[in-house]
Amino acid sequence: AQKVTQAQTEISVVEKEDVTLDCVYETRDTTYYLFWYKQPPSGELVFLIRRNSFDEQNEISGRYSWNFQKSTSSFNFTITASQVVDSAVYFCALSEEYGNKLVFGAGTILRVKS
Amino acid sequence: EPEVTQTPSHQVTQMGQEVILRCVPISNHLYFYWYRQILGQKVEFLVSFYNNEISEKSEIFDDQFSVERPDGSNFTLKIRSTKLEDSAMYFCASSASSGRALGETQYFGPGTRLLVL
Numbered sequence: 635a636q637k638v639t640q641a642q643t644e645i646s647v648v649e650k651e652d653v654t655l656d657c658v659y660e661t662r663d664t665t666y667y668l669f670w671y672k673q674p675p676s677g678e679l680v681f682l683i684r685r686n687s688f689d690e691q692n693e694i695s696g697r698y699s700w701n702f703q704k705s706t707s708s709f710n711f712t713i714t715a716s717q718v719v720d721s722a723v724y725f726c727a728l729s730e731e732y733g734n735k736l737v738f739g740a741g742t743i744l745r746v747k748s
Numbered sequence: 749e750p751e752v753t754q755t756p757s758h759q760v761t762q763m764g765q766e767v768i769l770r771c772v773p774i775s776n777h778l779y780f781y782w783y784r785q786i787l788g789q790k791v792e793f794l795v796s797f798y799n800n801e802i803s804e805k806s807e808i809f810d811d812q813f814s815v816e817r818p819d820g821s822n823f824t825l826k827i828r829s830t831k832l833e834d835s836a837m838y839f840c841a842s843s844a845s846s847g848r849a850l851g852e853t854q855y856f857g858p859g860t861r862l863l864v865l
Binding site for chain 2: 735739
C-alpha cells in the first residue's frame, strides 16, 4: 500500500532563512510519481513539481529545489531565502504506476515571519 | 492559463439534504477527480472518472456519493443525503492523458467548502 509521511507538522522561520520540508514515501511499485503542492491561506492547491521514479536528478526552480533519493525513499523540498509569501501548507503526494489517485501526506505548515 | 473552476465556493446545507457540487475541468483534459479535505486534515481521494465511468474510488465514496459528466464541460459530485461528517472542502481536479493516467499532473480547482448543519 502507498503511504506518504511528512513528519514535520509545523515549521516557523524568519524571512531569508532556508527551510527544508521532509517527505518520506512507501510504495511497492518500481514506477511511481511524486508531487509537491502548496496550499496558501486562500485554500486552493497549487501544483509545484512532479517527479517520476526513474529521474533522480535534483531540480531547482528559482528559490525552490527538490532532492529525490530513492535509497531513502525521500523527496525533500527546500526553499532558499524564504519570504512571507511562502507561508502555506505544503503537501507531498504519491501516485503509483497503475492507478491515478494521489495519496497525500498530512502536510507541513510553514510560517515565515518578517 | 487554463484552470479548473468550481461552483459554488461555499455551500451550507441541512443534514439529510442532497447537494451537488459542480466543476468545470480544463478543456482538453480527460481524467477527472474529486478529493476532500476535512478542516485541518490531509487531502483524501474520493473518485476518479474517465471515459464516462468511474475508474477508481475510495472507501469514502459510498452509495451516498455519485459523479456525473452531464455535458461536455461539467463534472459533478452529488451527495444524496448529507451527514455532519461530510463537512469538508471538496476539490475537483483534472489531468490530461488519453489512456492510463500514468502519473499525470492533476490540476486542482479552488474548492467548494461544504458545511452540513
